[in-house]
Amino acid sequence: xxxxxxxxxxxxxxxxxxxxxxxxxxxxxxxxxxxxxxxxxxxxxxxxxxxxxxxxxxxxxxxxxxxxxxxxxxxxxxxxxxxxxxxxxxxxxxxxxxxxxxxxxxxxxxxxxxxxxxxxxxxxxxxxxxxxxxxxxxxxxxxxxxxxxxxxxxxxxxxxxxxxxxxxxxxxxxxxxxxxxxxxxxxxxxxxxxxxxxxxxxxxxxxxxxxxxx
Numbered sequence: 001x002x003x004x005x006x007x008x009x010x011x012x013x014x015x016x017x018x019x020x021x022x023x024x025x026x027x028x029x030x031x032x033x034x035x036x037x038x039x040x041x042x043x044x045x046x047x048x049x050x051x052x053x054x055x056x057x058x059x060x061x062x063x064x065x066x067x068x069x070x071x072x073x074x075x076x077x078x079x080x081x082x083x084x085x086x087x088x089x090x091x092x093x094x095x096x097x098x099x100x101x102x103x104x105x106x107x108x109x110x111x112x113x114x115x116x117x118x119x120x121x122x123x124x125x126x127x128x129x130x131x132x133x134x135x136x137x138x139x140x141x142x143x144x145x146x147x148x149x150x151x152x153x154x155x156x157x158x159x160x161x162x163x164x165x166x167x168x169x170x171x172x173x174x175x176x177x178x179x180x181x182x183x184x185x186x187x188x189x190x191x192x193x194x195x196x197x198x199x200x201x202x203x204x205x206x207x208x209x210x211x212x213x214x
Contacts, residue, residue, distance in 0.1 A: 002026060002027040002028060003026045005022075005024040006020040006023060007021055022035075022036065023035075023036060031045055031046075032045070032047065033048075033049075034047070037051065059071050071086075073085040086099075101113040101114045110146065139152065139155070140155070141154075141155040141156075142154075142157065142158070142162075158176075159176055159177040160176070162174040170188060170190055171188060171190045171192075172186070172187060172188045174186045175187075188209070192209055193206055193209055194207040
């Protein structure tokens with residue numbers, strides 16, 4: 001059994017009414033479909049579809065105090081293999097965004113297009129990109145304050161080691177701090193030599209792990 005709300009589009013001048021269309025359908029499982037184009041139910045509890053409007057769903061929260069959420073998603077279950085609080089897909093357009101966000105605010109405050117947090121697991125990833133490239137149009141900072149101005153394309157705001165690269169055996173890194181004379185350093189952090197090269201060629205200068213330079 002199901003509950004159906006129907007609409008009748010207007011007919012053309014001098015003709016009869018057009019056939020009725022199902023606008024909202026609720027089945028006996030509580031699944032709800034808002035669409036005039038869907039004949040059956042999907043795997044969703046709430047399903048909307050359009051082929052003419054800009055948004056299939058539009059949710060607004062106009063709260064003026066505290067924290068407000070336009071949409072909140074939660075997924076949990078001890079028996080689930082994977083749980084997604086929010087997921088999306090996009091295809092068949094010239095440019096496709098599976099997930100897009102925009103934030104704006106006034107001067108002196110902060111705006112986050114996307115804000116994520118992960119905790120409580122053995123490995124916690126606030127953002128994990130499983131495939132494809134990552135593009136940052138402006139500047140990026142690792143560590144430090146989120147409100148301080150960013151002056152360089154990539155900033156690492158921390159003492160101790162910063163940039164790190166390894167092939168699984170040899171490791172090199174940058175370092176800022178007082179591991180000897182206070183200052184900035186770059187070199188290997190394993191027992192391997194450090195090379196300086198130019199013009200994509202071989203080593204022009206070599207610093208052995210024991211400190212000899214040649």
